[in-house]
Amino acid sequence: MTLDVQGGSFTVLLGPSGCGKSTLLRTVNALVKPQSGRVTIDGNDVAEADGTQLRRGIGYVIQAVGLFSHMTVGENIAVVPSLLHWDRARTAERVDELLELTGLPPDRYRDRYPRELSGGEQQRVGVARAIAAEPRVLLMDEPFGAVDAILRAGLQDEMLRIVRSLKTTVLFVTHDVDEALRLADRIVVMRQGRVEQYDTPLQILTKPATPFVAQLLGADDALRRLSLMCAGDAAAAGQSTAPETIAADASLRDALNRLLGGVTRLSVVRDGAPIGTLGLEEIRKALQ
Amino acid sequence: MTWDDLLLHARAYVALASAALALGMLAGIPLGAASSHVRALRTPVLTLVNIGRVVPSLAMLTFMVPLFGLGFRPALAALALLAIPPIAINADLAFRGVPAAALDAAAGMGMTRTQRFARVEWPLAFPLLFTGVRTAATEVIASAVLAAFIGAGGLGEYVTTGLQADQPKWLWTGVAAIAVIALAVEFALAFTQRRLEKGR
Incomplete structure (x- = not known):
């Protein structure tokens, strides 16, 4: 497959479970090494970069959140800045800024532990942690998959507002069609490790390239269009x-x-x- | 029987138990870490450790005599071997209980292998691992009384001498002193654990 993702865009990888979308995502920060082929960011092959350095510049959010339960919310958010040796004052300032940005008042949340937070709050912290050092690329693997439906729409809107303000390039994995349509500038429809269609939500919905895309998207659904x-x-x-x-x-x-x-x-x-x-x-x- | 005498024996007793516990940690933690990380090692390590667990303390001490003679060294070796199973088993469970998501996130954020271990894996495994150390400490302190049978001294001498000379007073002095030490150590370790895990 060949995919060219525009810098600053919000691209959603959409497909059924097991179609390889998460694996594709993990090749971008080199957590998965492709057996053949290349992934480049700004023309640089990620396979040639130092893996840990590369990943410090790429935000990573996963469905299970993966907050560190032995660290406070503030310490969790400060992980990448500390790996990058930011000084204390700059880190503290950034932590508060991010808590503010994600709608968690710093004074109330900074020193709490992850287990004291609800699922939605935890994922806000997960997003804040991922964008702490202003990564140019943000990878999100079904970040709202475990959040209940009532909260999901609110979190999606907030996240969209945040990443738009950052001008970060976002790659977002989901199997939820409505989530994809709602968030994406461009959607990559995947099936069994191959790209079925790569286009804007409206194009995909109105001109599905294959019967699979039409069926997956429910392209005949007038309300969706x-x-x-x-x-x-x-x-x-x-x-x-x-x-x-x-x-x-x-x-x-x-x-x-x-x-x-x-x-x-x-x-x-x-x-x-x-x-x-x-x-x-x-x-x-x-x-x- | 004097206070000085009691203190002297208590000190030897604590020295023997601490040294054994330290050796047990030195061997048990890496064993548990290895068995939890390397699938092929898990069954052999845990089988070996479980065999170690069913050998009675007195038998373990007796086994050491032909290898090390009498005195401090065989007692130390036997008690260290007794300390290994609870420590290794808990370490194995502790490392395997670290959430995969936390490790994935740590890797995804650009932590090196060492940073991942020191900042995420070890602190998350620590509570359960430390519980194993507490169990081992209790077992070692209780079993160290038997060390007197192979001439390693300590508070066990009050018990052995008390039994041989039919002096219940000596016997009870030894038993009481050991109980005090066991309780004190258990409280100290429980307190330490609570301090280290504050907020979690």
Whole structure:
């Protein structure tokens, strides 16, 4: 297989269990050495780099989190900075900054032990620990697989906000289609160690390359497709008299929800200014 | 029988037991570490160690006499051998109980093999490993009384002499002193363990 991942992008490796997505992920930080082929970061072959040095520059988050139970939350987050010999003051400052960033007030969380935290809080610490030394690449292996569904969406949004602000290149493994569609700039659909399709979520959903991709993604699921399209693109031009408004970057799925809820037409607004109107007719057109 | 005499014997007793425990740790911890890390070693090591566990203390002491003669050295060897099984078995369980996720994360964050052992594996294995050392300490202290039978001295002399001379007072003095030492050591080790594991 050949994959070229854009720097700064969020790429999801999606596929059923045992398709090789985790193994592929672990070749990037050289925890798994490929029998043949190469993995390069910025043109440098990872096989030629010193493994430990390489990994200190690559964030790594796993489903089981793997927090060190004998260290406090703060000490866990400080692991990579300490491996890189940051001084005490800089490390302490960074730890608090990361706790703040991941929504865990430093004064309450810094000195607690992992076992005192909930699953969701533990994985926040896991993410904070992985990005502590500002890695250019972040590898995430089903990080929210063990978090219950109610919390998962919140964690996904937060994580997305954090990695966007870091401009880190993210490789994210999951078998959850909705998670992939929600997070990815690009999705790699894998099956039995091979790439079935590598494209944007919308392209994969609307133009699946193989029957396997279509089946896995549920490409005929209209709601799924609507959730990837935005109101601004589907709106019909023209002045609107409809009092109900929706933001241009809201998804068509949200729009449909409103329309089915009793509103006959919506005004689409961007930055407060109306740009068009939206009704069931426009949504039907967008799906064709 | 004087206080000085009692202290002298107690000191010899503690010296013998500590030396035996130290040797037991020196052999038992690496044995447990090896058997937990190398699959092929596990069965032979644990079988050997379990055989060691069922040999009675007195028999172990007697076995050492033809090898080392009488006195301190055979007693030390026998007691060290008695200390190995609980230490090795607990070390094996302790290292195998370290969560794989923690080791994976440690490797993924760029720890070297040595850092992984020192910063993650050892501290996570420590509580269970230390429990083995506590068990061994209790066994060694209790068994060291028998060392007097092969001329290694210590508080056991009160017991042997008391028995031979039909002097229950000597016998009970020895037994009481040993019990005090065993309890003191157990409390000290339990306290140490709690201190070392604070917060976990």
